[in-house]
Amino acid sequence: MADDSPRVKVVYGGSWDETVVALALGEPPIPVSPVLSPVLTVDGLIESDATEWLAHVFERTGGTKTSAAQADRICVLAEFLLEKNCSLRGATRKHIVAYVKHRTVSDARVSGATWHRDRSAIKPFYEWLRETYGIPLPFTLDVIHTPWGQKTSMREGRNVPRNSAAGTPIEPSQVPELLAAAWRIGHDGQLSTTNRTGARDAAFVSLGLACGARADTLTHLTIYELPDPSTPGDLVEMRLPGAISKTGREARLPAFRSHLQRVYDYANPAGGARRLLLKGWTPENPIQVAEPPSPKFQGIIDTKGIRRFFNEMTAEERRRLVTPEGEPAILFLAAGKGSPLAYKTAEELTGDISKLAEANATASHKSFPHIHTHDLRHTYATHLAALFMLGVATGPGRDMHGRPHRVDIRSAVQMACMGLGHINEATTTLYIQQVGMMILRYSANDFLGRA
Template sequence: MPRVRVEYGGSWAADVVERGIGIPPLDIPPVLSPVLSVDGRVEPDATAWLAEVHARTGGTRTAASHAESLQRFAAFLLERNTTLRGALNRHIVDYVRHRTVDAATRVAGATWQRDRTAIKQFYEWLRDTHGIALPITLDTVPTFRGPVASMREGRGVPVDCAAGTPLEPPQIPELLAAARRPGPGGMNLAGARDAAFIGLGLACGARADTLAHLTIYELPDPALPGDLVEMYLPGAVSKSRREVRLLAFRQHLEPVYGYLKAARPLLLRDWRPEDPIRIAQPPVPGCREVFDTAGNRLRFDTMTAGERQRLLTPGGEPAMLFLSARNGAPLSYRAAEELTSDASRLAEAHARARGAWFPHVHTHDLRHTYATHLAALYMLGIPGRDPAAARCRPDARAAVRMAATGLGHVDAAVTAGYVRQAGRMCRHYGVEDFLGRIEEGQ
């Protein structure tokens, strides 16, 4: 278990708590902002700052993102026998090198910029609230919004310069094996679900909020032939708010189909939404809409997250793809975001035990992996039935266009950094590797 953790509060079942402690629990609202703990104890400075960020931003993802950045930085400092408050400038400089230069631990430039922002703002808060001297150097930098204070350490790292975020093809089976984490009695239901979640992210590159809200009716038909199959991502639960049609990796969908057949039926419980929407009958394959029992037409592209959570199959079960192992309810977005990181930590531990290295990855890195591998395939030339793929030649511009379409990027220039990484991967791997035709454990 990692020594530095991000904890999240939440509601509890009062009757269960009462049975456990023998008295009714106090009606105290749960802590909603992230809490940073070190060796099981709350880290007070980081936790207080995160609570302030959570309140200031209205409970957006900003506080959670900053918490993850501080978690990584605090773990780095702990290995050097110091704390967030005890960090010196040399620790900051070492961490910049650790995250942006060292081959085994460097990350994408965008990831580093998020970490740098969190570190800067945290130490500014610590200075203003507790009078702690800054371990960072602030420069006044002119911008189009006027002069701003900018942290000198780690400035100037291009967003797309640092390699390491997209998974290499042989690393994918390692991550999936760590996610499955079979228990002593055989199949781990939550592990099978987590592997399916990661597999779907690798297959289509969807963001965490989209993956968490997909229904069982939106997966490609498992009978479809080919290494790449057509898939639609709905707009109402995606950042771009527009439907995306893309090519999904057929091989990476296998954990999803296996989860649907074996683990998901066992995860179903008696949970039901308060105001259910019952589907009259399952849609025909390829149809992107359903009708409820009242005759209302529901389009998958425009169905909101709330409507999806209320959606029941004709048999009265939740239609959401990913379910909680605790009560069979639809998996929350917050819980879904943690799945990849948790599996990554296990993969990292397994790698360390055998003297190897595994990168720490988040759900968004599955998206980077999808884009990079799809771009690499278009550079190498994809064999298959898709007409566009059949006509493809090793062309970086075609790779950019295809990966940008799959990711839902309006501007293909956003994807250019992935394509440069794809070019480097093409020197080490072939078509079979990118299509997922490698044995787990290799």
């Protein structure tokens, strides 16, 4: 049975029960403090260079936030190098140049801002490796004159614009093509006979289109956090929890009913495709739900009586969460073991689906843009702003003149900014540059999925 878990992982230490260990060993254990800094492992073995550097970062910054962010960035580099049969220490300039191309111009490209954050981890890691063990730098180090004095800069990948991947929002007419690709439907209209995860993948794409959540948030949402399907309206309020979001803040935003419906169909416990992915998998140290959420409490109560708010539950806690029936509570599951879908798999999901959509379009003498999960976020913001520009009311209430509440484009940007969790309104503005062109070609019914 195939295992879709990544070979390179970031592991965190934690508290342990000495009583349980003593029962297992038959004698009291040696008191050992848990490792607080991130640990990088490759195929289950500790990668000593990265782990030692991360401990240095943890001690220098005095907390987990910076070291955890750097760990994630070095983890991606290590995974790339592993595919090239190379270790972190063995990387050469050729490997770094290949990684720059992989992260900035390939099908797996990331935003310019993300790439600059990658560089902010690669440069200090290899500088530390040189100072500590005398390992030559695998890149060129330049001295740059700035208003604040001389600074050293990694030459490779330096000139990538920070807003180079502002986003590729797809148009309403392209949504069915992307969903057909998610179902593994070819250009001939035939469903692949080997498809076992089409409904899950279509639901993943649909949820991204419905609420604009980032890949990490989509991966770790639970079955309990979808809006009530009986809620009326084409736009329904949805909450995105803060603990697994980039900004750490809860977002409440209008979600597209038409896209959510596909997610409801997938998650339906009676006849949805999600039940076919359940394989009896259970996590270590499960957190079992005793009481599901209620209108007065946005969270669950576990069998120990602990109240756990969705907004405060970490990704690790969510992956341990099981329903009263003992099934995983995470919405999206892996096909092999029925375990929660690995984040790396989820991150690559939309890009892989997009490749099939592109192939289908080429076979039909058409074109389709290559997109990633983050582009679903751009699509959500663009379509929402277009609806507001077309005069769709923002809610059921009326203004002081008895007219439905409507907004202009600036207000639409501000609303999308708050919903997407952007601190800077200019970031949202980048997302919706194509609104003006879209509203000339499509109606409100098109954006709402009624057409």
